[in-house]
Amino acid sequence: MSTKIHFSGIGGVAMCAGARLAQALGCEVRGSDTRVYPPTSQILAGMGVPVYEGYAAENLLWGPDLIVIGNALSRGNPEVEACLSDRRHFVSLPEWLKENVLRVRRPIVIAGTHGKTTTTAITAHLFRSAGVDAGYMVGGAFQNGIPSSELGQSGEPFILEGDEYDAAFFDKRAKFLHYLPETTVITALEFDHADLYKDLDEIRIAFERLLRIVPKDGNVVLCADNAAATLAESSYSRTFTYGLTPQASFFARRLSTTPEGQQFEVRHEGASLGEFFVPLHGAHNVQNALAALVVSELYGLPRDTVREALRNFPGVARRLDIFHQSNGIVFVSDFAHHPTAVKATLQAASERWPHARRFVLFEPRSNTTVTRVFEKEYVEAFSHADVVAFGRVYRAEKIPSEQRLDTKALAEALRQGGVEAQAFEETSQLLDFLLKQVRCGDVVLVMSNGAFDGIFDKIRAAFVS
Secondary structure (H helix, E strand, C coil): CCCEEEEECCCCHHHHHHHHHHHHCCCEEEEEECCCCCCHHHHHHHHCCCEEECCCHHHHCCCCCEEEECCCCCCCCHHHHHHHHCCCCEEEHHHHHHHHCHHHCEEEEEECCCCHHHHHHHHHHHHHHCCCCCEEECCCCEHHHCCCEECCCCCCEEEEEECCCEEECCEEEEHHHHCCCCEEEECCCCCCCCCCCCCHHHHHHHHHHHHHCCCCCCEEEEECCCHHHHHHHHCCCEEEEEECCCCCCEEEEEEEEECCEEEEEEEECCEEEEEEEECCCCHHHHHHHHHHHHHHHHCCCCHHHHHHHHHCCCCECCCCEEEEEECCEEEEEECCCCHHHHHHHHHHHHHHCCCCCEEEEECCCCCCCCECCCHHHHHHHHCCCCEEEECCCCCHHHCCCCCECCHHHHHHHHHHCCCEEEECCCHHHHHHHHHHHCCCCCEEEEECCCCHHHHHHHHHHHCCC
């Protein structure tokens, strides 16, 4: 195995987690990125990993044996060009994981359009709490400073998030096709990633390919509440379903919600597995918890231990994550950007803060969100908010105007439906609107899958605790 590894694009959550695994394997690790934000910057600093700011061929002069190239990099990047010109050994992160981590472990791959980060985190938490030295890699940061990856013991399960996005500029296959799954969970099947997939059928093919590489004596676990259930016909392995419908192999019923979380009963084959509590809100999080519970049953974890561990799940950063409070206003960060996730997040916020006005700040940032693909769906999703302020479309200049999300038209459609909505080109304008309109008792939901032009620090500065 290479002993000196450079991670180009180390600021990504998955790349940072991969760097931590490489360090645990005894490798010397360095990396580079244009700018590294918290919590990744804090994690890397704690690891003592040198990070070069910006990309340059000179960053590779320290003599790494291998360069792991993140999927955000493409041709024209100085480090990519140096790798190609100098015939350096380079791989994608999924390929590196496959060859250096997963071959000697028992991979449990959590995939799906939505919910995979939280489901992966819950599953990893249950296994570790049960005393299993399972490795894991989560595409998000745990709350309370828990690392987003652990190497675990060779021969034990390794729980990782399986993304359908491409592995690298030179490998356009879905990342999860590298992951050698013993067990695969698919939480949802919906259209997304319009920059890679033409339609839902193409995404479905990617998931079908994932099921083809699960061994016959492995496990396939599918959500019965959405189109993921239709993938059962493509499974070659033992197949289980879960969800809120009684037709599922494992189903949750008798849901009750409090400000602290949700209580539910799990039933399987006509018998009750007991009552469980998850300190998260929204029906989607019952589904996520249930998926993790199914995996815990398949691997024989003690049920009472699992029940207590689920109750104490610490949560994942940027999933209804309170980052600031001031004068009776609660400021929450959430990763939601797909319309289904936006709607689910607003529903969860209603359950957690039932009497609050829901004030949304939304940054169209992902490669699909910045386009008009989901424009109609966003009108319905944001109709569950009270006030919506849209930020500038990320890198709008790179998207043809006829394809670009029209936030002004979106705001107008919402206003016609009775939602107070505005669209802004500058973050300063959006913040001025927030300062004028927000009031005591509001919950401000900042939705973005990126930095949102530093809005989190700007809010902390504008609203003194």
